[in-house]
Amino acid sequence: MPREDFSCCHRLRVRWAEVDMQKIVFNGHYLTYIDTAIADYWRAIGLPYPEGYVERYASDVFLRKATVEYLDSARYDDALKVLCRASRLGHNSMTFMFKIWRDPDDLLGNAELVYVNADPQSRTAVPLPEEFRQRVLAFERTAPAQ
Numbered sequence: 001m002p003r004e005d006f007s008c009c010h011r012l013r014v015r016w017a018e019v020d021m022q023k024i025v026f027n028g029h030y031l032t033y034i035d036t037a038i039a040d041y042w043r044a045i046g047l048p049y050p051e052g053y054v055e056r057y058a059s060d061v062f063l064r065k066a067t068v069e070y071l072d073s074a075r076y077d078d079a080l081k082v083l084c085r086a087s088r089l090g091h092n093s094m095t096f097m098f099k100i101w102r103d104p105d106d107l108l109g110n111a112e113l114v115y116v117n118a119d120p121q122s123r124t125a126v127p128l129p130e131e132f133r134q135r136v137l138a139f140e141r142t143a144p145a146q
Contacts, residue, residue: 090128
């Protein structure tokens with residue numbers, strides 16, 4: 001998927017604490033980068049998590065699947081862009097895609113997260129709220145990543 005198809009961009013700089021003994025970013029930190037990018041996405045659609053979603057809809061989202069494909073390694077002080085977009089809205093689940101770039105044009109990895117919308121108490125799946133669905137669709141149509 002081309003860069004221009006992504007609706008949200010989180011920028012960061014690799015910190016010393018994220019580099020392992022091989023002098024590259026430890027693989028688990030990429031999920032933290034992705035988690036930070038998706039927090040930006042929630043804010044961008046006007047529903048900062050958790051207040052904007054959990055309290056508003058009396059639902060919560062639970063991670064069901066995380067897939068990361070590592071193509072190259074980031075190093076200390078690299079400037080990174082984590083691109084994020086909602087790629088699928090199902091009945092009670094949603095899928096987000098991510099691309100991690102080192103400035104200016106070096107693709108480091110791809111990722112996909114699948115979340116299930118659920119009742120917070122019983123943790124049983126419930127339909128995605130229609131207002132949420134409309135916010136995502138509107139944002140995806142109008143907000144190219146920078």
